[in-house]
Amino acid sequence: MASTLSSSAVLIGMTGCGPDPRMSVEQFIELQRRFEDKAPEPETAPPDYSAIDRLLGPYRVGPGDTMTVTFSGTDLPFAPTVTARIDREGNLSLPLVAPIKVAELELEDVDAVIKAAYVPGIVKDLSVHTEVATPETTRVLVVGAVQLPGYTRLRRTERNLVLSVVLAGGVTSDATGRTTLRRLRRPGEEWRFDLTDPEQVRAAMNLEPLENGDMIEVEASPRAVFIGGLVNAPGPLLLDPGVEVNLLQAIAAAGGLRTDITPREGTLIRRMPDGSDAMVKINLDKLAAMQSANLKLAAGDVLWVPHTVETRIQDWINRNIFLRAGATVNYNVSGIEFMNRHELQGGRAGGGSLEDSFDPFGFLLRNQALQGLSNP
Known part of the structure; x- marks a missing residue:
């Protein structure tokens, strides 16, 4: 019996003898602080806001838009209201005048160029009011952690990733902010942005306009922490938005530690902002005695209570x-x-x-x- 027990202990002791890749709780707290305190890198060139200004400014008409033009004046030789579509060349065809170039003009400027085409050659006094009856739209697919997933219609000045997400109802409470753009007509081309970072939002808005069929995916964070190993009820612990759970609470939610053996350490695994995984060694005896930091867990964390030789x-x-x-x-x-x-x-x-x-x-x-x- 003694020889059998000794042999088993030797075999068990031979497992896991390599260097421990885990960091201490103190090292993990310092790592978190470095990520939180990381200052943005200084810009080497002045930022270009021209594309953003155009997107967020007044609507500019273009090919495919259907326009309603209302004329006011005396003795008009044509109907007071005309509906016409802007052609592929950006021209608007109206009665008695040659096609008028209106593409990329704001509505007030469209009024002015139409009036100039009629006054004074055709009429001496004229007021013009134009509006977009039906804008030309681009359909993109927005999926993931948004309020209204599915096809979203974008007007000419809305054909960018950020406004696509906004028009899909905005992000849900479990969105990470990480967003991927896949171009339908450019297989293999992907753009990734973190919409919680203002600089990346600016970069996303400076992309070329979206096209029909492009797909945008907003990543959702797992709304759970995962607890496994030497606990009585391993499995995911679902979290409501805004709820915070610490190490002791997570272990308690998993039914506590097994009592037929004596687990003395755990491993916390967390995905860091740079995409790396931090592995943290948790001393369970010190944690229970409140002699070690009772770390708060984040959605997606894995808390594993592994076997040891003991x-x-x-x-x-x-x-x-x-x-x-x-x-x-x-x-x-x-x-x-x-x-x-x-x-x-x-x-x-x-x-x-x-x-x-x-x-x-x-x-x-x-x-x-x-x-x-x-x-x-």
């Missing part, structure tokens, strides 16, 4: 050996199962088990013996 030995003993009152008993089935299976005990009357009859405090004695093995 817990593997304890687990092996639990499965193969049952210690009671200083005596060692060896059998072919799991100790607890054997001691509690009625049919293997000769059908004793009165209910209960051998453990109940002869050692009601056997569990405590066994744990005391295990502590002696793990702490010689």
Whole structure:
């Protein structure tokens, strides 16, 4: 028996002997601080806001727009209201005058050029009012963490990634801000932006106008932390927006640590802003004694309570050996199962088990013996 236990301990001890890749809690807190305090890099050239100004400024008409033109004056030789579409060349055709170039003009400027075409050659006094009856639109697909996923129609001055997301109802509460643009007519070309960064918003608005069929995907953050390993109820812990959970709360939500063995450490895995994964070693004894920082978890975090040499030995003993009152008993089935299976005990009357009859405090004695093995 002793040789079997020793061999198993050696085999278990040989696993996981490499260097520990995890950082300490203190190192992790410092890493987080560096990301929070990271100053933006100075710009090497003045920013170009011309494209943004055009997008956010007054609407400019263009090919495909259907215009309604209303004339006011005396003795008009044509109907007071005319509806016409701007052709591919950007020209608007109206009665009695040659096609008028109106593409890329604001509505007030369209009024002026139409009036100039009629006055004074055709009429001496004229007022003109134009409006866009039906704008030419571009249809793009917006999916992911937006309020209204699906096809979104964009007017001429709205054909950019940022306004596409806005017109899709804006982002949801679980959006990360990371957004990907895929061009339908340019396979393999992808643009990625973080819409929480003003500089990247500016870059997104300076892209070439979107085209029909382009797809925009807004990434959603997982609204859960994932807890696994040596806990009683491993699995995802779903979080409502704005809810904060710390390490102790997460372990409690997972049913607590297993009590048949003694887990002493955990691993927190978090995706950092630069895309790297930080692995943090958590001392569970210090955490329970409030001698270590009770870190707040973020959506997407993984908290894993792994086996150690100590817990593997304890687990092996639990499965193969049952210690009671200083005596060692060896059998072919799991100790607890054997001691509690009625049919293997000769059908004793009165209910209960051998453990109940002869050692009601056997569990405590066994744990005391295990502590002696793990702490010689």
